[in-house]
Amino acid sequence: MSESCNSRHFSWLMKSCFPNPNHDYHSSNTHQSITTTTTTDISSLPDDLLLECLSRVPSSTLPSLSFVCRRWSRLLLSPSFLHLRRHLHPLHHSLFALSSTTVHSGTLHFDDACCSWILHPFNPSLPLHSHAFANFQSFLSQARLSAIGPRIFIMGRNAMLRYDTWTRILVPRTPMLFCRKKFASAVVASKIYVAGGASRPPAVTVDEYDPETDTWRVVSHVPRIRYGCIGASVEGVFYVIGGLKIGDGTAGGREAHLYASSMDLYDVEARAWLRSRALPGGGCVVAACAAMGHVYVLANHAVELSFWRFDARRNGGGFGEWSRMKGPPLPGQVRVDSRVKFSCVGAEDKVVLVQVMGCIDDLLRRSGRSSRGFKQSLVLVYHTASGDWTRAPDLPEVIQRATCVDFES
Amino acid sequence: MSSSIASSSSSSSSSSKKEKKISLKTSDGEVFEVEEPVAMQLEIVRSFFADNEDVTEQTVMPLPNVSTAAMHGILEYCRAHEEFRRRMPEAAPEEEVRAFEAGYVDRKSNEELKEMILAANYLNISKLLDFLTGVAAKRIENKSVEYVRAFFGVENDFTPEEEANLRREYEWAFEGVDED
Numbered sequence: 409m410s411e412s413c414n415s416r417h418f419s420w421l422m423k424s425c426f427p428n429p430n431h432d433y434h435s436s437n438t439h440q441s442i443t444t445t446t447t448t449d450i451s452s453l454p455d456d457l458l459l460e461c462l463s464r465v466p467s468s469t470l471p472s473l474s475f476v477c478r479r480w481s482r483l484l485l486s487p488s489f490l491h492l493r494r495h496l497h498p499l500h501h502s503l504f505a506l507s508s509t510t511v512h513s514g515t516l517h518f519d520d521a522c523c524s525w526i527l528h529p530f531n532p533s534l535p536l537h538s539h540a541f542a543n544f545q546s547f548l549s550q551a552r553l554s555a556i557g558p559r560i561f562i563m564g565r566n567a568m569l570r571y572d573t574w575t576r577i578l579v580p581r582t583p584m585l586f587c588r589k590k591f592a593s594a595v596v597a598s599k600i601y602v603a604g605g606a607s608r609p610p611a612v613t614v615d616e617y618d619p620e621t622d623t624w625r626v627v628s629h630v631p632r633i634r635y636g637c638i639g640a641s642v643e644g645v646f647y648v649i650g651g652l653k654i655g656d657g658t659a660g661g662r663e664a665h666l667y668a669s670s671m672d673l674y675d676v677e678a679r680a681w682l683r684s685r686a687l688p689g690g691g692c693v694v695a696a697c698a699a700m701g702h703v704y705v706l707a708n709h710a711v712e713l714s715f716w717r718f719d720a721r722r723n724g725g726g727f728g729e730w731s732r733m734k735g736p737p738l739p740g741q742v743r744v745d746s747r748v749k750f751s752c753v754g755a756e757d758k759v760v761l762v763q764v765m766g767c768i769d770d771l772l773r774r775s776g777r778s779s780r781g782f783k784q785s786l787v788l789v790y791h792t793a794s795g796d797w798t799r800a801p802d803l804p805e806v807i808q809r810a811t812c813v814d815f816e817s
Numbered sequence: 818m819s820s821s822i823a824s825s826s827s828s829s830s831s832s833s834k835k836e837k838k839i840s841l842k843t844s845d846g847e848v849f850e851v852e853e854p855v856a857m858q859l860e861i862v863r864s865f866f867a868d869n870e871d872v873t874e875q876t877v878m879p880l881p882n883v884s885t886a887a888m889h890g891i892l893e894y895c896r897a898h899e900e901f902r903r904r905m906p907e908a909a910p911e912e913e914v915r916a917f918e919a920g921y922v923d924r925k926s927n928e929e930l931k932e933m934i935l936a937a938n939y940l941n942i943s944k945l946l947d948f949l950t951g952v953a954a955k956r957i958e959n960k961s962v963e964y965v966r967a968f969f970g971v972e973n974d975f976t977p978e979e980e981a982n983l984r985r986e987y988e989w990a991f992e993g994v995d996e997d
């Protein structure tokens with residue numbers, strides 16, 4: 409009955425009760441209680457043993473198990489379940505792409521060589537009574553994603569959903585403190601941090617979300633309010649990258665460029681801002697993510713794209729160093745503007761660049777296809793170990809204007 | 818170290834004519850005489866003998882959390898594995914092990930399975946515990962909510978209203994998937 413009823417602890421306690429085996433053992437009633445339970449089945453096992461059983465069930469069966477009873481539902485959501493699962497079936501990194509125009513989501517698993525997209529209808533027929541979901545597509549189109557283990561948090565302007573990739577269940581969660589749009593988000597130590605974005609009045613804070621308690625709180629104030637910024641995290645630092653300065657259009661181009669090519673660094677544990685950093689060559693950050701102790705940045709200069717790596721390993725000695733890396737195999741003259749957009753996702757030792765919007769005709773001709781209007785589908789993978797790029801299966805057609813995130817399952 | 822009993826008896830008659838036995842007493846008072854290598858698969862027994870130098874061969878180790886029925890099941894498994902190990906010390910004959918394990922659990926009810934999981938956990942036989950919890954998982958696999966509740970005697974503690982909502986939203990989960 410108790411929350412932390414753990415049989416193994418009890419066993420060790422019992423073991424210590426054998427001081428002298430030559431004496432007759434007087435079994436007391438408390439000792440008997442383990443074997444003589446009122447219900448007589450698998451569900452009467454103590455939490456840790458039931459968890460051992462449940463964590464061995466294949467993922468396909470997990471969805472229905474959370475409806476069996478409250479206790480099973482609680483156990484399936486517990487950190488111990490995730491821990492056991494990780495231990496028993498090494499969790500793999502996958503890319504989750506959520507379409508904002510159709511109710512579809514897709515998953516790309518990287519564990520095997522011939523990876524392919526698996527599509528799931530992203531079904532909004534869930535108990536979403538809030539008005540915030542009245543226009544579900546509008547909610548999705550402005551949402552940012554952050555993943556903690558197998559659970560993906562979909563943060564919209566005034567609503568939030570938690571999507572469980574194991575059970576495919578959507579649950580409404582507490583919305584953000586401010587109605588942010590185009591903000592930065594990242595996960596540090598199993599908590600979500602958000603900053604920047606447009607809101608009225610402008611949100612000048614960094615807010616923290618604790619999934620255990622489903623609560624938001626303000627943790628700091630930002631040095632710059634960035635609109636359209638990108639979030640990433642490495643070793644406890646929340647990076648708020650790129651974007652534009654909000655507000656008066658009179659500030660002029662110089663300052664706008666300063667925002668677009670720089671990033672602010674918030675040390676979550678120390679609750680302090682580190683010195684801001686800027687791309688050595690200037691330019692405008694169009695996509696960014698964290699992988700293997702580095703922040704990777706795709707920058708746009710008037711006529712070309714460049715790919716950079718920022719050393720974010722704080723004890724590595726090289727912290728703060730920028731290196732220009734081999735750029736993605738895109739045609740030289742690709743212009744990333746309002747018509748072509750990329751999303752960058754770090755998946756363990758890979759950086760995945762997903763073209764989520766736009767049309768690259770040059771690239772199309774190079775890859776030998778003749779039809780024009782090649783749309784929002786290119787997926788390129790940068791391998792941080794070898795420094796090479798490869799091409800992964802294109803985003804499925806039903807996934808449009810995608811928002812992407814890496815998750816473990 | 819288990820110097821006193823383990824080594825004194827085995828060193829005096831290194832290739833012993835008569836196998837050494839360890840006595841284990843279950844919750845209902847039955848005493849099992851178990852061959853040493855088999856008993857040593859029970860981590861709780863192994864560490865008990867390793868920790869207590871003054872125990873003798875006549876020592877009867879009480880196992881108050883293990884019923885006689887569960888003990889029969891546990892020993893059947895451990896003896897079979899000891900036999901596999903003895904025959905093929907390098908690598909277990911996988912086919913045979915699988916065949917044995919399949920037949921072994923087929924005969925067990927959920928209730929017996931639960932008793933054995935508790936016993937294997939208490940006796941700390943990680944290999945058997947892995948195996949048994951895997952069997953329980955197999956029995957849960959591909960079952961509907963209703964089936965799991967009935968089959969495992971789980972009390973549905975959702976309110977009728979919550980239950981109705983769940984059924985409406987997640988109809989697929991409540992329909993029989995695999996009646997087995």
